[in-house]
């Protein structure tokens with residue numbers, strides 16, 4: 120990619136791409152901070168800069184929720200920069216360079232979510248436990264990628280849920296999961312016990328656990344997809360934002376990538392600030408923020424609940440056209456191929 124996307128795409132491919140003229144327009148909106156900034160200067164903005172250059176210039180106590188998806192302890196190229204796998208102790212040292220600096224930015228009731236794969240997760244735990252109260256570890260199933268020949272396929276990631284104090288906002292009712300009822304019990308009056316019947320079957324809105332199996336990693340037929348190599352799904356970030364922030368709160372992401380956190384914050388009526396070192400990724404973020412002006416949908420979240428994977432027909436209450444059903448099956452088939 121470097122400066123522009125020139126890949127040839129299939130007709131059904133919905134990946135967001137940018138041409139040279141779009142990039143040169145979008146990059147005019149990106150900001151850089153070279154002295155102490157006020158909230159007004161950075162609110163709802165994408166900061167195109169190295170986190171280490173900018174973090175000391177951000178305002179005190181402006182953040183309600185931080186979502187951090189840093190480079191994991193893997194060798195990985197992010198367009199113009201790359202991260203090299205290192206000893207776990209050295210990765211801890213790298214985390215020590217910026218994790219403690221987040222504290223100054225947080226309001227007293229704020230929450231922090233930090234993502235990591237199994238190789239990074241232990242190091243993240245060792246560092247964040249020194250500075251925050253760890254409330255939980257979420258593990259989500261990451262159903263994408265090739266199977267390994269001499270190992271178990273790497274199919275999970277962690278998100279450490281931390282808070283500044285034990286006084287924090289958590290709205291479990293905003294993140295319920297709609298599940299098909301297997302045993303539709305009735306009470307002694309013959310009424311459904313905590314489930315409802317619709318045209319598509321019997322459903323119950325359940326409390327979410329810390330194991331998430333309903334996440335789809337963005338791929339080419341999803342409208343949120345970009346060429347970012349480690350883009351997080353909007354659905355995943357929506358769970359975090361809905362549970363741990365209120366409307367109009369400030370959501371901050373210091374490793375914004377393709378903009379998922381800012382985009383979901385905007386769709387859900389929160390304010391946002393995001394930083395990424397790569398100009399193209401910042402432009403993807405701005406493009407997606409534009410799209411969010413007219414399209415607030417978050418795939419897998421509708422009617423105020425989260426739906427299990429591959430339930431688009433049910434989400435539309437059985438009103439899907441035959442063509443839509445064919446498209447869904449086609450997408451499922453190709454998604455499976457990508458997993459092989």
Ligand SMILES: C[S@@+](CC[C@H](N)C(=O)[O-])C[C@H]1O[C@@H](n2cnc3c(N)ncnc32)[C@H](O)[C@@H]1O
Pocket residue numbers: 168169170171188189190191197200347349350351352373374375376377378379380394395396397400
């Ligand atoms: C794991 S990705 C984040 C992906 C993001 N959550 C998304 O949904 O697209 C990490 C990002 O950190 C950025 N990055 C790496 N080093 C950085 C630094 N020193 N300052 C700011 N951003 C950096 C990379 O460009 C990359 O986009």
